[in-house]
Amino acid sequence: MSVAVAPGRAWYLPIRGAEGDHLPLDAVLEAVAPALEAPDVTVVGQNLKYDLQVLWNAGARVDGPIFDTMIAAALLHPERRGNGLDALAQDLLGVTLVPTEALIGKGKRQISMLEVPLEDLATYAAEDADATWRLYERLRDELRAAPTALRDLIETLEFPLVAVLARMERHGVGLDLDLLEETREALEGRVAALRDEIQEAAGATFNPDSPAQLGEVLFDRLGLRVVKRTKTGRSTDASVLETLAAESDHPLPGLVLRYRELTKLLGTYVAPLPGFVSARDGRLHASFHQVGAATGRLSSSEPNIQNIPVRSDAGRMIRRAFVPSGPDRVLMSADYSQVELRMLAHLSGDAAMREAFDAGLDVHAFVAAQVYGVPLEEVDDERRQVAKTVNFGIVYGQTAFGLARTLRIPQGDAAAFIEAYKARYPGIDAFLATCVARAEADGYVETILGRRRPVPEIASRNRNQRALGERLAINTVVQGSAADLIKVAMRTLDARLAAADAPDAAMIVQVHDELVFDVARDALPATEALAREVMTGAMDLDVPLVVDVASGATWADAKG
DNA sequence: GCTAGGCGACA
DNA sequence: AATTGTCGCCTAGCC
Numbered sequence: 018m019s020v021a022v023a024p025g026r027a028w029y030l031p032i033r034g035a036e037g038d039h040l041p042l043d044a045v046l047e048a049v050a051p052a053l054e055a056p057d058v059t060v061v062g063q064n065l066k067y068d069l070q071v072l073w074n075a076g077a078r079v080d081g082p083i084f085d086t087m088i089a090a091a092l093l094h095p096e097r098r099g100n101g102l103d104a105l106a107q108d109l110l111g112v113t114l115v116p117t118e119a120l121i122g123k124g125k126r127q128i129s130m131l132e133v134p135l136e137d138l139a140t141y142a143a144e145d146a147d148a149t150w151r152l153y154e155r156l157r158d159e160l161r162a163a164p165t166a167l168r169d170l171i172e173t174l175e176f177p178l179v180a181v182l183a184r185m186e187r188h189g190v191g192l193d194l195d196l197l198e199e200t201r202e203a204l205e206g207r208v209a210a211l212r213d214e215i216q217e218a219a220g221a222t223f224n225p226d227s228p229a230q231l232g233e234v235l236f237d238r239l240g241l242r243v244v245k246r247t248k249t250g251r252s253t254d255a256s257v258l259e260t261l262a263a264e265s266d267h268p269l270p271g272l273v274l275r276y277r278e279l280t281k282l283l284g285t286y287v288a289p290l291p292g293f294v295s296a297r298d299g300r301l302h303a304s305f306h307q308v309g310a311a312t313g314r315l316s317s318s319e320p321n322i323q324n325i326p327v328r329s330d331a332g333r334m335i336r337r338a339f340v341p342s343g344p345d346r347v348l349m350s351a352d353y354s355q356v357e358l359r360m361l362a363h364l365s366g367d368a369a370m371r372e373a374f375d376a377g378l379d380v381h382a383f384v385a386a387q388v389y390g391v392p393l394e395e396v397d398d399e400r401r402q403v404a405k406t407v408n409f410g411i412v413y414g415q416t417a418f419g420l421a422r423t424l425r426i427p428q429g430d431a432a433a434f435i436e437a438y439k440a441r442y443p444g445i446d447a448f449l450a451t452c453v454a455r456a457e458a459d460g461y462v463e464t465i466l467g468r469r470r471p472v473p474e475i476a477s478r479n480r481n482q483r484a485l486g487e488r489l490a491i492n493t494v495v496q497g498s499a500a501d502l503i504k505v506a507m508r509t510l511d512a513r514l515a516a517a518d519a520p521d522a523a524m525i526v527q528v529h530d531e532l533v534f535d536v537a538r539d540a541l542p543a544t545e546a547l548a549r550e551v552m553t554g555a556m557d558l559d560v561p562l563v564v565d566v567a568s569g570a571t572w573a574d575a576k577g
Numbered sequence: 578g579c580t581a582g583g584c585g586a587c588a
Numbered sequence: 589a590a591t592t593g594t595c596g597c598c599t600a601g602c603c
Contacts, residue, residue, distance in 0.1 A: 126578080227599055228583055247583065254584060281585060284597055310593055314588080321595045324587035332586080357588090413591035422590080481589050492592040496588090500593095529588040529593090 054078045061153045063087045063102050066307070069183040085179050086149055089156040091308035092171050093163060095461070096471045098311060106148040109155055114148055115141055166467025174466065174504055175307065181511040181524075182305045182315075188523045188535065189300035190322070191340040193571070194291055200334050204283045211276045218269045225276055228253045234269070241265050282326060286335050293320050300342065305527065312493050313468045313500040315527055323528045327576070336573035342523075345538050349522070349568035350575035351548040352531035355380055356499045356562070358408055363558040364465065364498065367444025374560040381405040388437045407438055411445065412495045414488030449491050456490035464497035465556070466505075502562075503530065506555035513547055520544045533572065541568055 052058050053072070058081040062068055065085040072079050090105050091098050097105065103114040120141050121128050133141075160168055215225050221238060223230040232251045235241045244260050245252040255277070261270040293301045301320070309316025317323040325339065326332025341348050353359075358380060362370040373383040378393070385404035386393040396404075406424055407415070415423075417432035424431065439446040456462050456472040463469050470493045474486030510524055510532070520540035526533035532552070536544045545566050553562045567577040 224599080226597090229599075249582070252583085277585080281597080285586070285595090289597090306594095309595095312593060314593060316594050318595060321587080324585090324595065326586060328586085410591060413593095415591045416589090418590045420591090484589075488591065496592065531588085 050077050054080050056080050059084050061086070061149070063149050063152075066179050066183045066186070069180055070187050073183075073187065079180075083176055083179055084153060084157065085176060086152045086156055088175050088179065088307055089160060089171060090152070092167070092175060092468065093156060093159050095311075095469050096473075098308060102145070102148060102152070105152060110148065110151055112148055112151070114144055164467060166463075167469065170466045170468055170501075174501075174508060177508050178307060178504055181507055182307060184511065184523075185525055185527070186302050186304060188342070188525050189295065189298065189302040190525055190533075190535070191299075191342050192290065192294055192301045193338045193340050194294065196334075196338045197287055197291055200338070201283065201287045204279055204287055204331070208276065208279050208283060211272060211279065215269065215272050215276060218267070218272055225273060226280065231273065235261065239267060239269065241267065241270075278329060279331060282331055282335060286320075286326065290320060290335075290338070303526075310500075311470055313464060313470075313497040313504075314529060315500070322526055325572070327573075333573045336576075337571045339572035340570065342535050347536055347538055347541060347568045347570060348572050348575045349534045349536045349541065349544055349548070349566065350531055350572070350577075351534070351545075351552060351564050351566045352528075352577075353499075353503065353552065354563040354565055356502065356530045357412055357495050359558065359560045359562060360465070360499045360502065361412060361445060361448070361495050362560045364494065365442075365444045365448030366559065367442050367448070370442050370445060371560050377561075377563075381408055384408060384438070384441075387441050388434060403434060407434060411438070411449075412492055414449070414491045452490045452494050453487045456486060462490045462494050464494060464501050466498070466501040468497055468501060470497065499530065502556050503527065503532070503552075506552045507532065509551045509555065510548065513551060520547065533575065536568070 053060060054077075060068075060079055060081055060083045062083075063086045065083050069079055069083075086105075087102070090100070090109075094105075094109075097108060100108065101117065103116040106112040106114045120133055120137065160171060163171075212225065216222055219234045219238065221234060223234055225231055229250065231253045235253065236243055236251055241261050242264070243251045244257040245254070253273075255274060258270040258274045258277075261267070262274065290301065293303075295302055301322075303320055303322035304318050306316045306318065309318075315323075326335050339348070355374075358370075359374055362374055369387065370380075373380045376383075379401075381404045382393060382396045382401050384407070385391075385396045385400040388404060389396070389400055391400075403424060403426070406420065410420055410423070415435075417428055417435055420426075420435065421428040421431035452462055453475070456475040460473065460476065461469045461471045470489075472486050472490050472493070474482045474489060477483050477486065507524065507527065513519060514522060514524060520543035521537035522540050522544040523535045524532055525535050532548065534544055534548065545568070548566060549564050552564045555562070565577045567575050569575045
């Protein structure tokens with residue numbers, strides 16, 4: 018539901034759904050289209066990403082700046098993140114709205130807006146438009162009074178990004194349904210066979226999908242060791258099964274590990290993905306959520322295209338099903354190398370860490386050499402792995418206990434490494450402390466572009482909650498600043514790809530440090546050059562940004 | 578049908 | 589207690 022604003026006028030767009038039944042839309046479009054195309058008219062609404070798609074599908078152009086009340090509210094009032102329009106109207110305006118749920122239901126019973134009777138919709142729409150408008154006036158005033166950085170973030174990055182994400186969603190991703198079908202049949206066969214082997218090894222009939230039943234078999238029937246406990250019982254997660262497989266030489270833990278891997282792929286990806294293919298264009302249109310994560314990262318759903326498997330062989334089969342939109346096209350992936358660690362080096366100004374990136378070295382090996390005090394050439398795999406784990410863990414606020422558990426090394430060794438690390442990179446240590454101090458002093462932390470996240474845990478009387486608050490304070494600044502960076506790159510890339518002389522390419526997916534493009538084969542060199550230029554130049558940091566680019570006939574082949 | 582818990586995919 | 593951020597599948601228990 019949108020409101021288009023012209024000087025002295027406002028229109029309400031009773032958009033009912035993405036397809037069909039556009040009687041009201043047609044009439045309104047006719048009246049509003051000239052205003053929507055005027056570059057000085059701000060288009061106001063909630064969830065404008067959706068409205069833009071409807072308008073585009075109806076043939077309208079929307080050229081002016083936009084003001085999305087839900088985005089503005091999420092960024093100006095991050096403590097209310099997740100609130101819907103009705104909760105915001107209640108909290109900020111004192112207005113009680115009929116929740117959208119009352120109209121279309123929720124969960125499995127949810128219906129399309131198209132199915133709502135017109136008379137019900139009319140009352141709801143009038144209220145909704147009124148609240149959206151009043152919320153806009155309120156947030157517009159708050160935005161004017163906001164700190165400069167936050168205002169810039171919202172006006173010049175997040176609002177323009179609404180249209181960028183709308184285009185990405187609308188373009189979608191090609192899916193090789195034949196390959197998925199083949200993969201499904203192959204996986205179903207292997208899963209059925211594993212199921213039999215599992216019953217055989219257990220000497221009992223039980224449901225291996227049930228952690229409770231599996232626990233009974235492993236711990237009661239077979240008498241294996243309880244390695245770890247959950248809130249309610251005995252854990253059977255992968256790390257436990259690996260431990261049991263190594264120390265018990267009973268076949269069951271290994272079989273269940275394999276079974277879990279394959280059923281995960283089958284149940285979460287291979288079987289459901291075809292159901293997301295659009296009847297209109299045969300492509301898959303995932304959703305991207307601009308304020309889906311507390312740190313400023315995007316999230317994705319229906320389907321979540323940010324957690325498509327890549328690590329295992331079977332997982333990579335699934336990536337092979339993601340293909341370009343037509344013949345003579347390829348998928349190109351451009352991903353930031355070590356972006357969070359580079360951001361940490363920049364934010365902390367740590368001289369030694371910056372040196373590694375300036376020299377273009379393997380940063381994990383570099384850190385291993387420095388912390389262990391050996392020449393770079395003498396760093397072995399094991400020491401590099403320790404350094405790599407710490408490099409990742411440091412931005413999560415990892416403890417010696419956690420590092421020891423991850424690497425399965427003695428806690429004393431882990432503590433010694435972390436101490437040496439902090440001594441070797443004092444700038445990083447000081448920066449981490451600053452993040453915590455800011456959270457304590459202000460109750461929130463800020464990213465490089467001034468995005469804010471409240472950290473109420475930091476003031477808790479509970480020691481564990483305070484420790485959590487410290488980790489959140491650190492991680493949010495680093496992860497959120499990296500999210501700011503790629504969003505800047507996306508905004509610029511979208512504009513450059515829309516220019517008259519742009520290569521024939523569309524940006525279609527973002528996975529936190531990676532952008533995927535659907536590219537005409539002929540346009541590949543130009544697109545690669547453009548992505549490198551824009552991504553490496555998105556911010557002027559004190560360390561170089563490095564982007565790895567690869568392309569191929571499928572997403573699996575577009576990995577370097 | 579709904580929710581919580583366990584688990585695991587990705588960054 | 590012990591490493592951040594997501595989304596979604598399956599089971600189990602409750603209504």
